[in-house]
Amino acid sequence: MATPDLDARATENFTYGDLCHCSETWRRTRVANTPREPDTYAAIRQLCAEILEPAYAAFGSLELTYGFAGPALTRLIHRRIAPRLDQHAGYERNRTGALICPRGGQAADFRVPGVPASRVALHLAETTPFDRIYFYGDDRPLHVSIGPQNARQIVELRVRNQRLVPRPLALVTLGQMVG
Incomplete structure (x- = not known):
């Protein structure tokens, strides 16, 4: 099976390259970062369709990080x-x-300019199939993944003693954080 060009659209608003060329490290180094596996391309397309497009529709432009x-x-x-x-x-x-x-x-980290990450996380948790959401704080990018299990696990990661410490979050707790 042939793999798509990175400039090809995965979905209406996202190309495969958007997901491959968005990190700070890639922008600095331009290292080769092209998937080899057809299943990776399918997972990127699924992530865009099931997570990123709904976030884009709800909040407007996203900044992939x-x-x-x-x-x-x-x-x-x-x-x-x-x-x-x-x-x-x-x-x-x-x-x-x-x-x-x-x-x-597949996973992506992103932020919505001007919108607290907790609000984006709550919306996605209530409306999309997801595997994991990692919440690092309202002013930080949100990590969202899809996978074969779609475990719907929400995890808050806090810095303690210069280490990230995970804490599972219930949907109701995330809702209380949003207010």
Whole structure:
């Protein structure tokens, strides 16, 4: 199966390249960051259709801050990433042929200018199928993933002693944060 060009539209408002070329590290280095696996392209398309398009429709323009991360890009990022867990590698495989992230799926981090991340998270949690939402604070990008299990897990990550500490959040608690 042929893989799409990165300039091709995954959905109406997003190209595959939007997800591959959005990170600060990629903009600085321009390292090759093109998916190899057809399933990764399918997961990017699904993420755009089920998460990013609904967010775009509800809030307007999105600022993507981190999307697909292949091995070359991942090697250049030295902190606060977990490729075996975070789903940014999609369905890409390591040198031994195993999935980099056994969860499968795809993730993107984004913000909506002028809108608290908790409000965006609540909207997505109430209206979309998702696997995980990682909430880092109202003024930080939101991490949202889709996957085969779509576990609907919401996690707040707080900094304690210079480390990110995860805390599961119930939907009602997220709603209380929004007010």
